[in-house]
Amino acid sequence: MGASMKVLGETLIVTLDGELDVHSASEFRAAVTGAFDERPRLRNLVLLMHGVTFVDSSGIGAILGRLKEVSARGGRLAVVGLQTPVERAFAMSGVLKRISVHDSEGQALASL
Amino acid sequence: MTHASDYVIMEFPSLPENVGFARSAAAVFASRLDFTLDELDDIRMAVSEAVTNAVVHAYENGPGIVRITAEVAGGQLVITVEDRGKGIPDVEWAKQPANTTAPDEHLGLGFHFIGVCMDGYDVESRVGGGTRIRMVKRPAQAKRQEPAASSSSQ
Numbered sequence: 001m002g003a004s005m006k007v008l009g010e011t012l013i014v015t016l017d018g019e020l021d022v023h024s025a026s027e028f029r030a031a032v033t034g035a036f037d038e039r040p041r042l043r044n045l046v047l048l049m050h051g052v053t054f055v056d057s058s059g060i061g062a063i064l065g066r067l068k069e070v071s072a073r074g075g076r077l078a079v080v081g082l083q084t085p086v087e088r089a090f091a092m093s094g095v096l097k098r099i100s101v102h103d104s105e106g107q108a109l110a111s112l
Numbered sequence: 113m114t115h116a117s118d119y120v121i122m123e124f125p126s127l128p129e130n131v132g133f134a135r136s137a138a139a140v141f142a143s144r145l146d147f148t149l150d151e152l153d154d155i156r157m158a159v160s161e162a163v164t165n166a167v168v169h170a171y172e173n174g175p176g177i178v179r180i181t182a183e184v185a186g187g188q189l190v191i192t193v194e195d196r197g198k199g200i201p202d203v204e205w206a207k208q209p210a211n212t213t214a215p216d217e218h219l220g221l222g223f224h225f226i227g228v229c230m231d232g233y234d235v236e237s238r239v240g241g242g243t244r245i246r247m248v249k250r251p252a253q254a255k256r257q258e259p260a261a262s263s264s265s266q
Contacts, residue, residue, distance in 0.1 A: 019132055021128075021131050021132060021160055021164070022128045022131055022164045022167060022168060023128035023129050023131055023132060025217075026128070029217070054135075054153075054156065054157075054160075056157055056160040056161055056164065056225065057161060057164075057218075057219050057221040057222055057224075057225050058160075058164055058168075058217075058218065060219060060221070061217040061218055061219045062217055064217065064219070065217040084150075084153075085150075085153040085156075085157075088153070089157065089225075092221075092224070092225055092228050093219065093221055093225075
């Protein structure tokens with residue numbers, strides 16, 4: 001799993017690649033939580049997931065954990081670009097009601 | 113396509129790094145049946161959940177051995193994931209979505225995902241003895257070709 005990050009105002013934008021499972025979820029959690037801890041101004045999170053090929057329930061759990069983190073800061077979470085198997089995992093877990101999914105980064109940023 | 117019985121056995125230490133290996137290897141083995149890409153994704157998901165269960169719950173992220181048997185017999189795939197970890201005290205409770213004993217960000221959706229992705233599964237567990245998850249899937253294509261209780265031609 002790869003993750004690169006950029007900051008836009010109050011929003012942390014993270015590009016994810018590869019597979020998000022129990023192993024990579026801990027790296028993902030550490031990277032995002034670390035960035036939030038360093039920059040108290042940040043409150044929103046956008047996950048660019050076009051390059052993510054697999055997410056299981058551990059991955060979904062890690063994303064929901066970040067939703068809690070941004071909610072505690074009064075911010076929002078948006079995800080962008082779910083491949084078919086990833087979207088299916090989101091649907092199976094029932095989180096589509098709680099997480100806003102978008103086709104483009106621009107759309108996601110506008111939703112915050 | 114062959115209907116002969118064939119199998120692989122994998123054994124590895126209970127490390128999160130091995131979850132990805134296990135699901136990929138299982139999907140490669142499964143591809144000898146006529147599964148669609150979506151069905152192979154389902155198999156990857158189910159194996160990921162079963163092995164994560166062993167790593168996170170059975171061995172609580174500590175040392176242990178996970179053993180997977182993948183078998184093709186009678187046109188269907190049977191995957192068994194076994195551990196010798198702490199066991200599940202109440203399997204029926206654990207199967208319910210969102211029921212989990214694990215802390216942190218584990219959702220307790222593992223068995224729910226396995227149930228959605230496979231045609232069937234069962235769990236045998238003994239507290240202190242370990243857990244065995246057996247999962248079965250048949251290609252949808254094969255199901256269509258063999259309608260209902262295949263009647264004899266005689």
